[in-house]
Structures are given as structure tokens and as C-alpha cells.
Amino acid sequence: MGTEGMDEASNMKVVLKHYISGSAQETDMNLTAGTIKLKAPLGSNALVVKNLFLSCDPDMIFKMTGHKREHCDPYTLGSPLTGYGVAKVLDSAHPDFAMDDLVWGITGWEEYSLISDTKNLIKIKNTDVPLSYYTGILGMPGLTAYVGFYELCAPKKGDYVFVSAACGAVGQLLGQFAKLHGCHVVGSAGSPDQVNLLKNKFGFNEAFNYKQEPDYNATLKRYCPEGIDIYFDNVGGKMLDAVLLNLRPHACIVMCGKTSQYHLEHPEGIQNLPSTVTKEARIRGYLAVNYYHLYPKFLEIILTLIKESKVVYVEDISDGLETAQKALVGIINGLNIGKQVVAVNCL
Amino acid sequence: MGTEGMDEASNMKVVLKHYISGSAQETDMNLTAGTIKLKAPLGSNALVVKNLFLSCDPDMIFKMTGHKREHCDPYTLGSPLTGYGVAKVLDSAHPDFAMDDLVWGITGWEEYSLISDTKNLIKIKNTDVPLSYYTGILGMPGLTAYVGFYELCAPKKGDYVFVSAACGAVGQLLGQFAKLHGCHVVGSAGSPDQVNLLKNKFGFNEAFNYKQEPDYNATLKRYCPEGIDIYFDNVGGKMLDAVLLNLRPHACIVMCGKTSQYHLEHPEGIQNLPSTVTKEARIRGYLAVNYYHLYPKFLEIILTLIKESKVVYVEDISDGLETAQKALVGIINGLNIGKQVVAVNCL
Known part of the structure; x- marks a missing residue:
């Protein structure tokens, strides 16, 4: 019991305040403080991760409208936004993942996340490229x-x-x-x-x-x-x-x-x-x-193209979770120069 | 000169009076009398045909609006409507067609037509089916x-x-x-x-x-x-x-x-x-x-299916050019029972 208490960490999150109508504004979201247990529940198949990079994607704006559409459920008010990100495993109850593994997939807009749905989470093996690339060109x-x-x-x-x-x-x-x-x-x-x-x-x-x-x-x-x-x-x-x-x-x-x-x-x-x-x-x-089966082939091709400088990739990295709201709203207004990413923590 | 005069025949035509807005009405067209020379101009590659069956097709309504769209020029006011039909060659200046050939393709809404554009005109070889079928199931x-x-x-x-x-x-x-x-x-x-x-x-x-x-x-x-x-x-x-x-x-x-x-x-x-x-x-x-090259294969398949009664085909044949206006307008209102055709003349 005492140990569990020690594993609890403070956890800043970007939460949706209300569903939007019209364009998204920074003020539609709040940066709020919370806590998280850094242990994955036993027998749960879940992971606890430290988020490193978060991707700003246009379909996130749709989820802020509260409109329901297939494959695109609205965000839950008061909960952190979710989206693609790169994260480091802190604790795993899942046999395929271990502490310190790097992964990309759906995570929360917060410092740490408990990820229960690991189905589409992909382990990162190639780390000789910027990890943020896994929110974009490698993701x-x-x-x-x-x-x-x-x-x-x-x-x-x-x-x-x-x-x-x-x-x-x-x-x-x-x-x-x-x-x-x-x-x-x-x-x-x-x-x-x-x-x-x-x-x-x-x-x-x-x-x-x-x-x-x-x-x-x-x-x-x-x-x-x-x-x-x-x-x-x-x-x-x-x-x-x-x-x-x-x-x-x-x-x-x-x-x-x-x-x-x-x-x-x-x-x-x-x-x-x-x-x-x-x-x-x-x-x-x-x-x-639905084309995840092509991901290994794609990754091999694209890593080669990057190493041979046959493709270039430009990111606009916004530093810190406190800049996430502005970064997300910016992509709708074309303020980003390259793929918009939010860096949450240093490794 | 005298002979040419003798080859001229009276020729009833369905002409467009004015471009329509809203639904087409019978009164948007006129049945008018004209004449036609029954000789194809020498050196012209043209045919003179006697029209037997005319097809009533929805895109004809669009051509009556006067709006221009690709592959769909508006009708010329005062000229006969055009559309798919079955016809019999009366005179031919084209080496591939001869008197008494039966053809299907684009023709005029009139008793006789001079057809200059013979590119997509197809000669009918199988005549052991109703000829009107070439405006529909066989066309x-x-x-x-x-x-x-x-x-x-x-x-x-x-x-x-x-x-x-x-x-x-x-x-x-x-x-x-x-x-x-x-x-x-x-x-x-x-x-x-x-x-x-x-x-x-x-x-x-x-x-x-x-x-x-x-x-x-x-x-x-x-x-x-x-x-x-x-x-x-x-x-x-x-x-x-x-x-x-x-x-x-x-x-x-x-x-x-x-x-x-x-x-x-x-x-x-x-x-x-x-x-x-x-x-x-x-x-x-x-x-x-653009799939005319598949027509021979299609025709073989469909003739067999018809003969084996594996497909049925229902036509709504309106008798006489004087019924053509009503028949055409009727397809927009769902008045036809089966494919709407106008029979122009008896063979």
C-alpha cells in the first residue's frame, strides 16, 4: 500500500472544456493538474507510459465538436484529449511490452498515460532518427x-x-x-x-x-x-x-x-x-x-529514403505541454511550418 | 437534277422550341414537317436512313436545358432532337454500309435522317430478336x-x-x-x-x-x-x-x-x-x-441469355413519331413500364 502511494505522480493534462461550434480556440481547452498511479493494474494488459511527443492532427478538431461520426467519437468533456504520440513505457502488464520500450500510437494529451487499448500500439525499434518522426513521417x-x-x-x-x-x-x-x-x-x-x-x-x-x-x-x-x-x-x-x-x-x-x-x-x-x-x-x-500489415515494408523503404536524403521532413515542434493548445489551434490557421508536434517531456 | 427532286421526301421531325427550365413538358417540343433528300452526298461518307425506333433517355432532358456540360452539348433550337435509335440504310456514301443495312447509334427524332458521324454507328447482324432491343438491352x-x-x-x-x-x-x-x-x-x-x-x-x-x-x-x-x-x-x-x-x-x-x-x-x-x-x-x-471494344463479347453473352430466357426485357413502345414528345416527358415522371421506345415507322 505504501509503495503504491509512492508510485503516484502529478500529471498535467490538456482537457476539453466544452464542445466547440465554429473554429477551435485555445480557450476551448484547459491545462489542469491531476495525478496518476505509475503502476499498470495487474492482469490488465495495460501500460503506463511517459508521453514524449504528441501529434497535432486535423481530425482532433472534429472530435472537439462533439458530433458523432463513424470511426470518430467525440472527446469526453473534462478528460484529456487523445491522439497519436510517441511514449516511453514506465510499467507494463502486457507481455509484449517492457519498461523503457519506446512506442507510438494513440495516447493522451498529458504527461503520463495509462494505455489500456494496446492493439494498435507499435514498438519503436529504429531510434537513429528523431523520435518525433514517429508522429509523422514514420507513423x-x-x-x-x-x-x-x-x-x-x-x-x-x-x-x-x-x-x-x-x-x-x-x-x-x-x-x-x-x-x-x-x-x-x-x-x-x-x-x-x-x-x-x-x-x-x-x-x-x-x-x-x-x-x-x-x-x-x-x-x-x-x-x-x-x-x-x-x-x-x-x-x-x-x-x-x-x-x-x-x-x-x-x-x-x-x-x-x-x-x-x-x-x-x-x-x-x-x-x-x-x-x-x-x-x-x-x-x-x-x-x-487498415493497412498496418504494410507498415514494416513501408518503414524499411522510408528509413532508407531518409538516410539517403531522398526525402526531407520538416517538423514544427512546440516545446512543452503548456504550448499544446496553441499548437493544435494553429494547424487550422496554417501557422505551423511543417508537421506540428508538441514535445511533452525530455527523455 | 430531275432525279434529285424525285428523291426528296417529306420528313416529320420533333424539334425543340425553347430551352427548358424546371421539368420538361410536351409543349417544349413541336412536331413539324420538313423535307429531306434521300441521297447521301457523294464523297461524304454519310448515310441516309429511315428511322425505325427511337430511344427515350434521361440525358436528353439535360440537353433540353441548354446547359453545356462535357460530353453533353445542348440541342440546337429548331432542329430535331437526337438520341440512340435503330434505323435502316436507304442510301450510303460510306464504304462500310450499304442499302438495307440495319444499324443502331445516334440518329435524329424524325422519319429520315442524314447521318454524317458514322463513327459509333453499329451494324445489326442478329435480327432474330426484336429490332427495338438495339435501343436498350442490345444497345x-x-x-x-x-x-x-x-x-x-x-x-x-x-x-x-x-x-x-x-x-x-x-x-x-x-x-x-x-x-x-x-x-x-x-x-x-x-x-x-x-x-x-x-x-x-x-x-x-x-x-x-x-x-x-x-x-x-x-x-x-x-x-x-x-x-x-x-x-x-x-x-x-x-x-x-x-x-x-x-x-x-x-x-x-x-x-x-x-x-x-x-x-x-x-x-x-x-x-x-x-x-x-x-x-x-x-x-x-x-x-x-469508351467500352465499344467489349460490345461483340457482350452481345454474344446477352443474346444467349435472352434465348435461354435467363434474362427478360420489358419495353414500353409508343407508336408513332406523334407520340414521341409524350413518351420522352413520361420517363421523367415514371409513366413508362419498362424501357421507353418510340416506334417511328413500320419496316
Whole structure:
């Protein structure tokens, strides 16, 4: 009993105060103090972890709205947010995990977490890269880009590829895969700095700031005058509708996410789907979580590409859990330069 | 000169009076008298044909709106409507066609037509079936159903299939292909008589009259309680949006047409596309006209199925060009019992 008491630690957490309507604000969340027992309950299969890096992802904004949608339950008010993160195991009641193991997967926005659902938790074996990369290029966004590009859209050299939200973890990697494949790549992003990164760091042929474009159809005709063979849709809404008017024959639209729609109760209507008939286009939706079996193959490929400097990766690391609220809200406003991550603790 | 004069015949035509807004009316068209030279111009590659059967198709309504969309130019005011039909060659300046050949393809809504664009005109070799079938089950709608089912959606035995506008030429055949394949098939149509036909003639497992259903989502949950693996979309709009809420994992939506949208300048917005992500669904658009190379194979298969009574086909033949306006408008209101055809002349 005395020992258990000694294992209790203070635990700062980012909790949701109320469900949001409209855009997310920092003040929709609170940083609150709590405590946690650092022992995994015996016979529970659970882990207690120390969180190292937390990923800021657009679907977190949707979970803050309180709207229920399949595969996307709302956050519980007063509980810490959850999302992808990198963590170190402090105590394990699970046979596959041991103290000091490094893992990535779903964890809490707090200093320490008790993780009961270990099904999709992956042990980190390669530590000669920044650990934060496992929230992005080496984690779910990386797998998302890999599956979307290589498994779903049958890309060909010379294809015209357009990526929205191209500065995010998925987008920057998708664009680089497409360039490595010999495609012509255009990206959209939400700030001049992001556009600069796309053109000068990730090697996109063209990039534009969607916030300065009043008419996406005209914008796409300007930046993709030949039309679009492959579109990686990270935003949905009006951009998707404009893309549908600019498809080349047999185009493929890969549905990665709906950033522009996450805060809306009723998504914007897409009017131009009839173009899929006249252009004989395909639309493919997918969940990278169902392609975990490809993760080892993907990891081998991407680690090699990183080591050979054939892909680059840019992160925007916000230091300390006390900066997490600002960092999360920032991704919606395009304030991040590269993949937004929060560093919780030092190792 | 004298001979040419003798070759001129009177020629009744159905012409468009004005571009429509809202639903099409019989009074939007006129039956007018004209004349035609029954000789194909020398050196022209053209044919003069006597029209036998004309197909009433939903995209004709769109062409009456005057809105321009790719692959779908508006009709020219004062000129005869055009559409698929079966005709007999009276005179040919084209080396591949001769007098008395029977053909199907695009022709005019008139007694005789001069056909200059013979590219997609197909010579009819099998005449031991009703010639009107070449406007439907043996023509473009038949090829549309065949390609949509067998080439695009990878159907499996036991799949749950839903077909809208199921009483049309495409729909009735799709449903029967799906039944032959061991699928569970539900269809929607626009009248009690059409629903009766689907259940009792074409062997659909279930069918409903969409006009009596105020909430398509609830309707689909009632008729397709297991969800939908394959949806053949002949209508678009609200029905497509409701289907997106009722997909099974890895569902396939085949986009055949947009009947409900043809008269609208701006199609209804589709809000539920994010379901394609959570259900990992595919959407495939196609134009059967780009699958002409499969027509000989299709024709062999379908003629056998017809002869063995493994598929049935129901036509609603309206007699005489003077009934054409009423027949065309009727398909939008679900007045046809089976594929709507207009018989122009006797052979």
C-alpha cells in the first residue's frame, strides 16, 4: 500500500472544456493538474507510459465538436484529449511490452498515460532518427501517404498530381513520393511560409496559398493547366469541388481527410460529382489503420529514403505541454511550418 | 437534277422550341414537317436512313436545358432532337454500309435522317430478336449495364446490390445480372407498376417507389438492413447521399447517370462523401461509349441469355413519331413500364 502511494505522480493534462461550434480556440481547452498511479493494474494488459511527443492532427478538431461520426467519437468533456504520440513505457502488464520500450500510437494529451487499448500500439525499434518522426513521417501520416500513393492510385511517370494541405505530414511526403516517381506536383497550403517550404524544400513544381485564392477553379486552371490525374484530398469541400472540374480522363481522387469540413456539422455539398462520369474517374476512400500489415515494408523503404536524403521532413515542434493548445489551434490557421508536434517531456 | 427532286421526301421531325427550365413538358417540343433528300452526298461518307425506333433517355432532358456540360452539348433550337435509335440504310456514301443495312447509334427524332458521324454507328447482324432491343438491352444501355457490373465493381456472390431507376433499360439488366451472380438485389423506381415489374418480372428481392419515401436514409435502412456493397447510381442527388450513409465496408458505387439532376442548372450538393473514407469505398465513373471494344463479347453473352430466357426485357413502345414528345416527358415522371421506345415507322 505504501509503495503504491509512492508510485503516484502529478500529471498535467490538456482537457476539453466544452464542445466547440465554429473554429477551435485555445480557450476551448484547459491545462489542469491531476495525478496518476505509475503502476499498470495487474492482469490488465495495460501500460503506463511517459508521453514524449504528441501529434497535432486535423481530425482532433472534429472530435472537439462533439458530433458523432463513424470511426470518430467525440472527446469526453473534462478528460484529456487523445491522439497519436510517441511514449516511453514506465510499467507494463502486457507481455509484449517492457519498461523503457519506446512506442507510438494513440495516447493522451498529458504527461503520463495509462494505455489500456494496446492493439494498435507499435514498438519503436529504429531510434537513429528523431523520435518525433514517429508522429509523422514514420507513423500514421507516413503510412497514409505511402498507401495512398503506391497502393491506391496506380501513379504513372508524368502524371499531374495535386495535393491539398500539402504542408502537413501526409501532404509533404505524398508530394515527395510523387516527385520521386516522376510526376508533376502542385500543392496548396495556408500561408506564404508553407508555400515557400513546398517549392523550395520539398521540391513541388508549383504551390499556392489557398487563402489568397477567391476562385479555386480559376486557381487550378492556372496552376494545373493540363488538368489533374491524381488528387490527394486532405481538405474536402470547395477545393474538392473545384478539382472535379479540372480532372484529366481516368483521374483518381484519393480521399485522405476533410480538414476544411471537420468543424462543420453538415459538410459542404459537393456539386461536381457528375464529372466522375464524363472523366471516367475513380474516387478511393481508405483508412491507413487498415493497412498496418504494410507498415514494416513501408518503414524499411522510408528509413532508407531518409538516410539517403531522398526525402526531407520538416517538423514544427512546440516545446512543452503548456504550448499544446496553441499548437493544435494553429494547424487550422496554417501557422505551423511543417508537421506540428508538441514535445511533452525530455527523455 | 430531275432525279434529285424525285428523291426528296417529306420528313416529320420533333424539334425543340425553347430551352427548358424546371421539368420538361410536351409543349417544349413541336412536331413539324420538313423535307429531306434521300441521297447521301457523294464523297461524304454519310448515310441516309429511315428511322425505325427511337430511344427515350434521361440525358436528353439535360440537353433540353441548354446547359453545356462535357460530353453533353445542348440541342440546337429548331432542329430535331437526337438520341440512340435503330434505323435502316436507304442510301450510303460510306464504304462500310450499304442499302438495307440495319444499324443502331445516334440518329435524329424524325422519319429520315442524314447521318454524317458514322463513327459509333453499329451494324445489326442478329435480327432474330426484336429490332427495338438495339435501343436498350442490345444497345448502349445493355453495354452500360454489362461494363458497370462485370468490369467495374468486382461483384461477389452474396453482395448486397442496390439499383436506382431500376426499371430503365440499364437498371433492369443490372439487377438481373446481379441476381444471376448470386447477389441480393434491391431496386428503386417511380411508380407502383414499376415496383411490381421489378419484384415480379425481373426477380429483384425488394423494390420501392422513391416517390412515396420522404426519408431515403430511413428507406434504405428498411430495404437494405445489412447495408449496401454495390450501388448503381442512375439518379444522383439525395438518393446518392442517402446511399453514402448505408455503405458496407469496401463498397463500390458505380456512377451510371444522374437522372434526378438533369433538369437542374446546379446539381444538388452531396454531403456524405466522407463516408467513402470510413467505409474505404470506391466510386467509379465511366462512359460505356469508351467500352465499344467489349460490345461483340457482350452481345454474344446477352443474346444467349435472352434465348435461354435467363434474362427478360420489358419495353414500353409508343407508336408513332406523334407520340414521341409524350413518351420522352413520361420517363421523367415514371409513366413508362419498362424501357421507353418510340416506334417511328413500320419496316
